[in-house]
Amino acid sequence: MKLVDIETVEPGQTLGRTIFSANGTVLLSMGVQLTVYMISTLKRLGVTTVYLDDPMFRDITVDEVLSDDTKRAVIRQMSETFETLRSGKQFSTKSIGQTIDQLLDDVLKNQGVLVQLSDIRTEDNAMFIHAMNVCMMSSLLGLEFGLNMVQLKELAIGTLLHDIGKLNAPEIQEGKMHHSWRGFELLKNKREYSLLIAHIAFQHHEAVDGSGFPRGLTGEEIHLYAKIAAAANTYDNLLFNAEDLKPLLPHEACERMNAMSGRELDHEVLVHFMRIVSVYPNGISVRLSNRQTGVVVGQHRGLPGRPIVRVIDKQGEEVVAAKEIDLAQHPTLFIDAVLS
Structure with a gap:
């Protein structure tokens, strides 16, 4: 398969990777022949690139850290969690824990696979795929740092929910500060969770040089979990959600992050991060x-x-x-x- 710009896709071409909806169900299955209606719908949903089946590259596969079953489970769990919060109810920590267990099983089994963020995003599923990717990359980084299973699960839960405070928060600079505080408040009141999980939401926008928010923490004042979350969050945002900027390609994002070393991002975390990510993904x-x-x-x-x-x-x-x-x-x- 081959990764192409949606604007170059023609009717009759075959989709090379499944596209998921916001609730974790299949929007379009791998192998479907694309029609004019399908292509225009993908564009309307905000899709910018797709994987196509190509006879000359049919044997190319994208090795994945997470299985499709796990991806569906995580996306569905995030959709249900956000819907529960919107209705003013308490989300289920047990359900999230079970989903995290499934995700960590995949991460442990595939920890030698380089990260290639190949899932196609729509405007509806983008927030959930972002959370899933930050969680997956953070878990791989946790293994690089030698975290035990208790620590890995804390890190995975906190990074999956790192943006939970964005629910109903305005997307402005003050809103970013608000979503860190709001996320902290939502998570610290969960008796089943350690306070470290809440601090991932609280600190993932802090910078090691003190230029971050909400509290302007520096260096060792920022917990390792939050430093890991910051790197994973930055990478995914640079590829897919760069504010006021053109989204970057993986090698460009890695260059940008290396320029942040010792300032916005922790140097040691970045050294480990560059070991887990594919700079030039398969199919490009x-x-x-x-x-x-x-x-x-x-x-x-x-x-x-x-x-x-x-x-x-x-x-x-x-x-x-x-x-x-x-x-x-x-x-x-x-x-x-x-x-x-």
């Missing part, structure tokens, strides 16, 4: 420094910037050759640009 089109173009088809853990690229040579519309170039084996060759 790239141009190499030798001017050849191709699609990323494989990854190397520990060498995220040196993926395997399949180059297709054509004469007109006819494919005359296809070869894979492992950039880990070609130190003088590098990715010059991302084309999709």
